[in-house]
Amino acid sequence: MARFSSLDSWRTQSLGVRILRLMLGGTWLYGGLQKASDAQFFNKASTGYIGAQITGFAKNSPISFILRHMISHATLAGWMILLGELAIGIAVLSGVALQAAIVAGASVSTILWLSVTWHVHPYFLGSDTAYLVMWIALFFLVRKEAGPRARKNPIPNLKDRREVMQMVGVGVTAVIAALAAGGLKKSIPVPKAGNKIVALSAFPVGSVMQYTAPDGNPAFLFRTNAGVFAYSATCTHQGCTVGYNPAGKTLDCPCHGSTFDPANGGAVLGGPAPAPLPKYSVAISGNAIVTA
């Protein structure tokens, strides 16, 4: 009976297993590449910094005692997450140490469920529970099709030189992929004060508009009797772009239902977002509203 530890497995495994491997391996690979190419992920001044994300998740998570320990080593944690996702994705797609990679993927999904999507309601809007179930289903399917030998030895044999070399290959490929994706990072523009956003006459009291902030991210500008103010349009939960809801006068996230109050410092009104929307500095200068 063949061991499912190589690319041959794509030929021998059932269609259901191949679909799950493609989806889960592809998603984990994409997740790692996306983090590696995200200029904000390791930038401590950015709202997308991994440390800022962990700090937010630690506020309401049942594993906050673990997350709080990670905050002071956030950059290291970020690298481990990034390389771990890449290695799991590559291992699942290539079939190297497949059962171990599936267990690792299920562990990551469990941690993400307990931290990132714990407060997403209804539960089906949070993707991590679905991924966890897919990992569990894949694990049992792979074991069923693997035959008695592989079932007995689910953990890679570190005395087998070929298996060790394959795992080293996965690790090296993950590092190369991270470095290559890191090279695609777009640099974050340095904010410049005084850039005109809109003419004052075109933006009367009561107006709202979306604009691009100096750091290149989407933002919302408001003008009320109290003056002008602006918020990032990037949801503090998982980074979706919020939209303005004129009926409720709120900023709403389409992904998991977080709502924010622009009249109250961008505070969270509901949903899983762990923190208010960050503010951008804007001011009235002459006959225009400008970045400040």
Ligand code: FES
């Ligand atoms: S990204 Fe999840 S609520 Fe906004």
